[in-house]
Amino acid sequence: MSYARTLRCRKCGQEYPLQPLNLCESCLSPLEVSYDYKAMAKELSREKIAGGPTGMWRYRDMLPVEGEEVDIGTGFTPFVKADNLGGELGLDHLYIKNDCLNPTYSFKDRAVSVAVTKALEFGFDTVACASTGNLAASVAAHAAKANMRAYVFVPSVVEPGNLVGTAVYNPVLVKVDGNYDAVNRLCAEVVRAHNWGFININLRPYYAEGSKTIGLEVAEQLGWRAPDCVVAPAASGLLFTRIWKGLDELYMLGLIESVNTHMYIAQAAGSSPIVNAFNAGSVHIHPVVPDTIAKSIAIGNPANGYHALMIARQSGGGACAVDDSEAIAGVQLLAQTEGIFTEPAGGVVIGTVKRLAASGAIKRDELVVAFITGAGPRTQDILADVVQPVTVQPTLESVERVLGVIA
Amino acid sequence: MGKRQVMFTFPESLTKEPTIYDIGHRFKVVTNIRRADVTESRGWVVLELEGEEQDIEQGIAWVASKGIRVDPVMGDVVEG
Numbered sequence: 001m002s003y004a005r006t007l008r009c010r011k012c013g014q015e016y017p018l019q020p021l022n023l024c025e026s027c028l029s030p031l032e033v034s035y036d037y038k039a040m041a042k043e044l045s046r047e048k049i050a051g052g053p054t055g056m057w058r059y060r061d062m063l064p065v066e067g068e069e070v071d072i073g074t075g076f077t078p079f080v081k082a083d084n085l086g087g088e089l090g091l092d093h094l095y096i097k098n099d100c101l102n103p104t105y106s107f108k109d110r111a112v113s114v115a116v117t118k119a120l121e122f123g124f125d126t127v128a129c130a131s132t133g134n135l136a137a138s139v140a141a142h143a144a145k146a147n148m149r150a151y152v153f154v155p156s157v158v159e160p161g162n163l164v165g166t167a168v169y170n171p172v173l174v175k176v177d178g179n180y181d182a183v184n185r186l187c188a189e190v191v192r193a194h195n196w197g198f199i200n201i202n203l204r205p206y207y208a209e210g211s212k213t214i215g216l217e218v219a220e221q222l223g224w225r226a227p228d229c230v231v232a233p234a235a236s237g238l239l240f241t242r243i244w245k246g247l248d249e250l251y252m253l254g255l256i257e258s259v260n261t262h263m264y265i266a267q268a269a270g271s272s273p274i275v276n277a278f279n280a281g282s283v284h285i286h287p288v289v290p291d292t293i294a295k296s297i298a299i300g301n302p303a304n305g306y307h308a309l310m311i312a313r314q315s316g317g318g319a320c321a322v323d324d325s326e327a328i329a330g331v332q333l334l335a336q337t338e339g340i341f342t343e344p345a346g347g348v349v350i351g352t353v354k355r356l357a358a359s360g361a362i363k364r365d366e367l368v369v370a371f372i373t374g375a376g377p378r379t380q381d382i383l384a385d386v387v388q389p390v391t392v393q394p395t396l397e398s399v400e401r402v403l404g405v406i407a
Numbered sequence: 408m409g410k411r412q413v414m415f416t417f418p419e420s421l422t423k424e425p426t427i428y429d430i431g432h433r434f435k436v437v438t439n440i441r442r443a444d445v446t447e448s449r450g451w452v453v454l455e456l457e458g459e460e461q462d463i464e465q466g467i468a469w470v471a472s473k474g475i476r477v478d479p480v481m482g483d484v485v486e487g
């Protein structure tokens with residue numbers, strides 16, 4: 001038995017039995033899983049977790065699952081001290097959480113692993129999502145592992161080449177003859193009509209809990225403490241809220257001593273509704289129409305934007321948007337200092353850390369963790385002009401002359 | 408009959424118009440407000456529209472044509 005007890009509305013407190021449901025029926029706010037933390041605290045210890053599997057399921061006691069896990073080998077990804085990058089940015093204690101190294105190359109595997117496990121528990125034989133990249137690949141891979149049918153909805157504007165990393169797992173790819181808004185509307189309708197586990201709709205509260213494990217890992221990998229500063233990307237804002245929830249739960253369970261973490265949201269300037277609200281001092285997120293190369297975090301109407309905004313404010317953190325050229329520079333800087341190749345979302349995070357360090361918002365001696373949530377190869381087209389070879393003749397003389405090296 | 412959960416975001420010029428009353432009268436949809444915050448200058452309303460799919464669709468198109476932004480309450484579902 002897990003320690004999950006109900007789905008609870010953050011806004012009005014209404015509770016619901018654990019079921020496939022994402023919005024509170026009375027106020028239409030997002031629901032989240034609530035647990036019996038007292039019972040959980042009795043069972044959990046640092047030692048028990050450390051003795052568990054080397055992956056996200058070492059935190060199983062903190063996740064809302066009953067059945068056998070659908071696990072493709074996700075989690076416990078590298079956590080490295082980034083001294084070269086830190087030196088470049090003027091930070092003495094900068095760390096990278098490298099979640100590029102998940103089975104489908106992004107942190108989404110954490111969320112989807114829990115969501116698909118729940119889908120099986122709820123008796124669904126079909127899972128679905130709407131995505132053109134990271135989420136699509138992860139859902140398709142987990143469905144393959146779980147022997148479930150997967151429907152992946154994509155807007156017709158998406159290039160077939162972008163779908164290879166999803167199609168290889170053989171989901172049913174459903175190309176929708178319409179724009180992003182049309183696909184959004186269609187999916188909401190499909191969920192009402194069919195008994196499918198829609199990963200980021202009716203399974204969303206469980207999906208969310210999976211994201212939490214990235215925060216848990218960071219605290220454990222730091223030797224059971226919370227960072228001084230977190231810089232993480234936000235699309236819907238869900239991941240950002242769950243990093244915070246993970247730290248908060250560890251504190252509640254007595255597994256870390258305190259949480260004084262300043263939480264910083266990173267968004268692409270072409271899709272920054274949460275940052276806009278932060279800067280305007282507003283509590284309402286005004287949706288935008290995204291226009292950025294950072295497609296994986298291009299969400300104009302973020303489902304968890306309000307909660308993410310509150311966390312950034314209340315933690316004494318902040319929010320920062322960087323433009324596409326800063327994102328690309330960030331991708332290159334991370335690759336060239338730390339040997340880690342991330343996608344534009346990671347470039348946005350590095351660009352944000354750079355700005356926050358330069359402005360003095362983040363201080364040199366603070367322990368900063370930059371969350372790098374997706375790998376570079378899927379989006380390498382943004383970097384076409386980095387390929388600048390020098391040409392030589394196939395002779396030693398030519399090599400020495402062109403490279404300016406004499407034996 | 409179907410239901411649609413949407414958020415209307417009003418620009419400054421339209422916060423004083425009875426848009427929600429109007430949509431219920433002009434189209435065969437029942438409006439049910441769940442959350443709202445409307446000030447002098449700007450505002451938003453989260454509500455559920457109930458009616459035939461076609462009526463909901465027409466009602467939303469009419470609201471949007473007045474310059475009010477209409478978004479699904481659950482946020483964008485299509486992820487990158």
Ligand SMILES: Cc1ncc(COP(=O)(O)O)c(C=O)c1O
Pocket residue numbers: 106107108134135233234235236237238239240296297343345373374486487
């Ligand atoms: C690489 C990457 N980073 C971050 C995010 C942000 O996720 P969220 O919607 O939880 O804010 C996403 C997904 O949308 C992603 O693909």
Ligand SMILES: [Zn+2]
Pocket residue numbers: 009010011012013014024025026027028029
């Ligand atoms: Zn509620």
